[in-house]
Amino acid sequence: MSSTETHALENRRAIATVCLSGTLEDKLTAAAAAGFDGVEIFENDLIASPWSPKQVREHCADLGLTVDLYQPFRDFEAVAPAVLAANLRRAELKFDVMEQLGADTMLVCSSVSPDAVDDDDLAAEQLHTLAERAAARGLRIAYEALAWGRFVNTYEHSWRIVRRAAHPALGLCLDSFHILSRGSDPAAIRTIPGEKLFFLQLADAPRLEMDVLQWSRHHRLFPGQGAFDLTAFTGHVRAAGYSGPLSLEVFNDVFRQADPGPAAVDAMRSLLALEESLGATTLPAAPALSGHAFTEIATAGAEVGQALAALGFAHMGQHRTKPVALWQQGEARILVNSAASGTTSDTAFDKGAGQGAGESASVVALAVESADPVASADRAQRLLAPLLPRTHSAGEADLSAVAAPDGTSVFFCRTGPGGSWLDDFAAVAGKAVDAGVTGVDHVSLTQPFDHFDEAALFYRAVLGLEPDPVTEFAAPFGLVRSRTVSGGTESGTVRIALDSALLRRGDWAPGVREPQHIAFTTADALASARVMRDLGAPLLPIPGNYYDDLDARLAPPPDLLDALRAHSILYDRDEHGVLLHFFTEILGGRVFFEVLQRIDGYAGYGAANAPVRMAAHRRSRLG
Numbered sequence: 001m002s003s004t005e006t007h008a009l010e011n012r013r014a015i016a017t018v019c020l021s022g023t024l025e026d027k028l029t030a031a032a033a034a035g036f037d038g039v040e041i042f043e044n045d046l047i048a049s050p051w052s053p054k055q056v057r058e059h060c061a062d063l064g065l066t067v068d069l070y071q072p073f074r075d076f077e078a079v080a081p082a083v084l085a086a087n088l089r090r091a092e093l094k095f096d097v098m099e100q101l102g103a104d105t106m107l108v109c110s111s112v113s114p115d116a117v118d119d120d121d122l123a124a125e126q127l128h129t130l131a132e133r134a135a136a137r138g139l140r141i142a143y144e145a146l147a148w149g150r151f152v153n154t155y156e157h158s159w160r161i162v163r164r165a166a167h168p169a170l171g172l173c174l175d176s177f178h179i180l181s182r183g184s185d186p187a188a189i190r191t192i193p194g195e196k197l198f199f200l201q202l203a204d205a206p207r208l209e210m211d212v213l214q215w216s217r218h219h220r221l222f223p224g225q226g227a228f229d230l231t232a233f234t235g236h237v238r239a240a241g242y243s244g245p246l247s248l249e250v251f252n253d254v255f256r257q258a259d260p261g262p263a264a265v266d267a268m269r270s271l272l273a274l275e276e277s278l279g280a281t282t283l284p285a286a287p288a289l290s291g292h293a294f295t296e297i298a299t300a301g302a303e304v305g306q307a308l309a310a311l312g313f314a315h316m317g318q319h320r321t322k323p324v325a326l327w328q329q330g331e332a333r334i335l336v337n338s339a340a341s342g343t344t345s346d347t348a349f350d351k352g353a354g355q356g357a358g359e360s361a362s363v364v365a366l367a368v369e370s371a372d373p374v375a376s377a378d379r380a381q382r383l384l385a386p387l388l389p390r391t392h393s394a395g396e397a398d399l400s401a402v403a404a405p406d407g408t409s410v411f412f413c414r415t416g417p418g419g420s421w422l423d424d425f426a427a428v429a430g431k432a433v434d435a436g437v438t439g440v441d442h443v444s445l446t447q448p449f450d451h452f453d454e455a456a457l458f459y460r461a462v463l464g465l466e467p468d469p470v471t472e473f474a475a476p477f478g479l480v481r482s483r484t485v486s487g488g489t490e491s492g493t494v495r496i497a498l499d500s501a502l503l504r505r506g507d508w509a510p511g512v513r514e515p516q517h518i519a520f521t522t523a524d525a526l527a528s529a530r531v532m533r534d535l536g537a538p539l540l541p542i543p544g545n546y547y548d549d550l551d552a553r554l555a556p557p558p559d560l561l562d563a564l565r566a567h568s569i570l571y572d573r574d575e576h577g578v579l580l581h582f583f584t585e586i587l588g589g590r591v592f593f594e595v596l597q598r599i600d601g602y603a604g605y606g607a608a609n610a611p612v613r614m615a616a617h618r619r620s621r622l623g
């Protein structure tokens with residue numbers, strides 16, 4: 001097979017039960033539903049299960065799952081003879097369990113025990129004995145170096161011991177977390193004979209400066225959600241000739257309490273995306289995206305429409321069959337849907353917190369310009385995004401949409417003459433005042449914290465967008481974690497900003513119900529602000545302290561500083577250029593607009609100003 005030819009990966013796909021929430025029954029059901037071929041059964045899950053190991057095996061078989069690994073067996077090697085005898089007895093009893101489970105491989109972690117001594121010869125000799133006992137039962141031992149193992153904590157060291165032990169039933173378990181967290185060079189994995197690589201566990205993680213055990217047990221992520229290069233890592237393991245499963249082993253505090261059904265889908269999506277990055281996929285490539293086609297806000301109230309008018313938008317069209325108004329300025333298009341109240345579709349959020357009755361508004365859909373909307377939707381489905389049922393009348397555009405993890409609809413469309421979704425709108429003689437808005441820069445969606453990593457992976461994999469690094473800032477009502485994903489072509493860029501409160505937020509702060517906003521571009525923020533203020537736009541006042549600090553910190557030219565202060569425009573600077581941006585107040589309890597000007601290729605989102613904006617929003621809501 002030529003190296004450029006695309007082909008499906010021959011490795012099976014597995015997931016460790018420790019990745020998912022619930023009982024063993026919940027975990028197996030979720031893993032099977034997401035399409036996994038096999039599972040690693042974590043001992044604690046089995047111990048707590050009412051099913052006998054034999055029943056677990058039968059249940060797995062019914063679900064189409066194999067039991068690929070039993071784990072973990074701890075603190076075995078390099079001990080005194082009396083301890084060895086006890087450890088071998090313990091192992092034999094676990095072999096009994098494995099036989100009933102139908103699992104042929106046991107994971108043995110490198111020891112953390114105070115009983116162990118630093119003696120590779122002894123470790124090798126005792127692992128040889130264990131492998132001999134396993135082989136007598138038709139089983140094998142996969143030895144894994146924990147990053148915090150007492151004496152053995154690198155894969156190179158575990159390989160030296162396994163090589164020394166020289167038993168065919170003893171091989172290695174490689175775990176990407178243990179290897180990459182310590183900064184080991186994974187390239188030498190290629191020199192290990194493939195038949196000695198018994199098992200591969202994959203986990204990503206954010207870069208954190210912390211104790212490696214804590215990092216591993218609380219912060220692992222599915223591949224593609226963190227900072228590790230799992231494509232290169234897995235490439236080395238496959239190049240060595242490994243042919244076993246690609247198995248996810250992710251210890252994560254959020255996933256441990258998340259609904260296991262969607263979590264298993266998130267896990268599978270991460271594997272599918274990893275396979276694609278390895279060049280081993282049958283997925284259709286992500287079609288090029290070239291900007292935001294429209295963003296839809298559901299609200300029964302008048303506030304959003306009034307604000308758009310005051311920002312210079314024209315009510316340009318009315319949907320022929322639905323109560324949906326099209327507001328437009330430049331290439332920025334907002335649909336205001338008054339059929340649904342803003343709360344009906346935001347299933348992912350706590351309902352009603354901090355909202356006035358009847359006035360609610362929510363961003364319910366975002367639409368991206370795709371070079372091939374059908375292929376975009378096909379790819380999305382292949383990546384397990386739920387396709388949304390569409391109701392459209394004869395002659396209306398049939399737009400494909402999928403649901404993002406937080407329930408937001410994501411449409412793929414093509415705007416322009418001939419067969420466009422715009423044809424569904426009857427023209428309205430809307431009055432427009434050009435306030436300089438040229439298009440949409442980004443859509444910002446606050447995620448429930450337990451969907452944050454899933455959402456970033458969703459937009460990266462499904463839409464083919466590039467994620468930026470995760471940032472965190474202290475906001476008035478708690479820490480906020482933020483990540484943007486973007487991508488595009490010469491004719492336009494799609495940018496989606498994902499924000500999340502780090503912990504579930506208290507209900508006391510009325511100004512902070514998971515806000516959502518749409519940022520519009522202008523070529524002249526000062527001019528836009530003047531026009532919009534004259535039109536009576538509900539612009540957000542920014543306190544004088546901000547400008548005093550801005551002067552001290554970044555020293556913008558004095559006349560610019562005066563103008564910014566006069567118009568409540570915020571300022572930021574990065575290595576490329578300058579950002580000028582301002583905001584409306586919160587409309588319908590949740591939604592607001594931003595107007596921004598990127599100067600000289602400023603690439604950020606003004607995150608440094610977000611805490612000031614959040615505090616200002618609370619004041620404006622309290623009146």
Ligand SMILES: O=C(O)c1ccc(O)c(O)c1
Pocket residue numbers: 071072107109144146175201216217249
């Ligand atoms: O944290 C642990 O103890 C642990 C156990 C088994 C593993 O495979 C692992 O990577 C970590």
Ligand SMILES: [Mg+2]
Pocket residue numbers: 144175201249
């Ligand atoms: Mg592991």
